[in-house]
Structure formats: structure tokens, C-alpha cells
Amino acid sequence: MKDIDILTKRATEMKANGMLDGQIADELNISRETIVWLLTRASKREGVRAPKDLSIDWGNIGESSYRMRCVSDAMVDLVLDNIGSFEGTDVVVGIAVSGIPLASIMANELDAKLAIFHPNKQLFGTENADAVGIFSQSFADVKGAxxxxxxxVITTGHTLVETTRQLTxxxxxxxxxxxxxxxxxQDTIEGVPIYPLLRILWVV
Incomplete structure (x- = not known):
């Protein structure tokens, strides 16, 4: 229970600092539903069941540029192993926030341009669920690329559905x-193949 208490405390602090549920979910690598549950739990309200979720803490990788490069290189190798060639890859799209450093290194390795996508959850939170994210104007244009x-981390897949649709x-x-x-x-999202370094397999 100690880990749940830590997550609850961190989520509560982030919320108190003005972060949106989607931003907190990104920071803790859990779903928005889990964030709602943690915040409800923190306020001692009843009636919200705990969702099935798993928190991923990859801070030991993220704190080291060397480890980030190694992981990004492994991601390049994994995709290359599956699709055969990156020839014709014009742009690597990093999803804000945590996908950006990985995408930056990968774009450099692939001699490709870098684009950044800010998903709805980063901009609006759950209050504007119909709104869509945006591509940063400070990075590469994706048109025709x-x-x-x-x-x-893929949790529910909603962010990647949004990203692929916006790209299209x-x-x-x-x-x-x-x-x-x-x-x-899942093997694909919106028909686009997924290549994860690690895949969580639920056995119950």
C-alpha cells in the first residue's frame, strides 16, 4: 500500500499546483481514470472503484542522457528490425511531454526531421474531451511526410489514436x-503497427 500512498501524494500535490488530470497521468504514466481514483481516495470520498492499472517509473532512464540514448537506439533498432528500412522516413513525431527526448535522439539517428505533437490531455485535460491536440509550429511540418x-508509455491508446488521426x-x-x-x-493503433521495447502482459 505504500506505493499507492506515494502515488496518491504525488497526484494530490500536482493537482494542487494546477496540473490537469491528463498532465498528471502523463507524469505518473497511468490512466486518467487512475488519477481520478487517486484524487478521490486522497479526499476520502467513497464510491469510485480502483481501476486496473500499472504505474511505470522510468526515471532511472530519463535522468541520464546516456541511458536515454541507449534506449532510443534500441527503439530505432527494434523498428528497423520489423520494417526493414527507415528509408523514406521523413519525420519522427515526439508526443509531448515524455516522447520528445526519445524522438529527438531517434530523429538524429535516422537523419530525419523532428515534429512535436501536444495531445489534447496536455492542453485541456478531461474538461474538453472533444478538443484535439496540435503540432508545434516550432518544429517540422508533417504535411506529406x-x-x-x-x-x-501506451496506457489506454487514446493519445496515439489522436496523434495518428491528426497526422492523417x-x-x-x-x-x-x-x-x-x-x-x-495491441499490435496496431488505427492500422499503424506498434513496436514496444517492453510489453506488459496481464495474466489475470
Whole structure:
């Protein structure tokens, strides 16, 4: 229970500092539903069942640029092993926030451009669920580009569905998704193959 108490405390502190549920979920690598449960638990309200979720703490990787490079290189190798060639990959799309450093290193390795996508949950939280995220204007344009999408963790897949749809709407072609950890367990999202370094397999 100690770990749950730590997560609850961290979520409560982030909420008190003005972070949106989606941002907190990203920071703790858990679903928004779990954030709601943690915050409800913190306020001692009853009636919200604990969701099935798993918190991924990859801080030991994230704190080291060397480890980040090693992991990013492994992600490049994994995708290359599955699709055969990165020839024709124009843009690597990093999903804010945690996908950005991985995508930056991968783009450098692939001699590709870098684009950044800010998903709805980072901009609006749960209050505006119909709103869509945006591509940063300070990075590469994705129009007409073959794109590899990079994120740290897949939890529900909603962010990647949003990203692939926005890429398609912008005239881009998403060709692969690669992540550090996949908690969802699907082979594709919106028809785009997923290549995770680690996949969580639920046995119960």
C-alpha cells in the first residue's frame, strides 16, 4: 500500500499546483481514470472503484542522457528490425511531454526531421474531451511526410489514436509507432503497427 500512498501524494500535490488530470497521468504514466481514483481516495470520498492499472517509473532512464540514448537506439533498432528500412522516413513525431527526448535522439539517428505533437490531455485535460491536440509550429511540418511516432508509455491508446488521426488529417502518413512500454497490448493503433521495447502482459 505504500506505493499507492506515494502515488496518491504525488497526484494530490500536482493537482494542487494546477496540473490537469491528463498532465498528471502523463507524469505518473497511468490512466486518467487512475488519477481520478487517486484524487478521490486522497479526499476520502467513497464510491469510485480502483481501476486496473500499472504505474511505470522510468526515471532511472530519463535522468541520464546516456541511458536515454541507449534506449532510443534500441527503439530505432527494434523498428528497423520489423520494417526493414527507415528509408523514406521523413519525420519522427515526439508526443509531448515524455516522447520528445526519445524522438529527438531517434530523429538524429535516422537523419530525419523532428515534429512535436501536444495531445489534447496536455492542453485541456478531461474538461474538453472533444478538443484535439496540435503540432508545434516550432518544429517540422508533417504535411506529406512519412512519420514514425514516438512516445514513452501506451496506457489506454487514446493519445496515439489522436496523434495518428491528426497526422492523417494533416496529410501525413504514420508508418510506425514505437514506445518504451506498452500496457495496452495491441499490435496496431488505427492500422499503424506498434513496436514496444517492453510489453506488459496481464495474466489475470
Amino acid at each position: 512519412n512519420c514514425v511516432i514516438v512516445d514513452d 488529417s494533416a496529410g501525413a502518413k504514420p508508418t510506425a509507432i514505437t514506445v518504451l512500454v506498452d500496457k495496452l497490448g
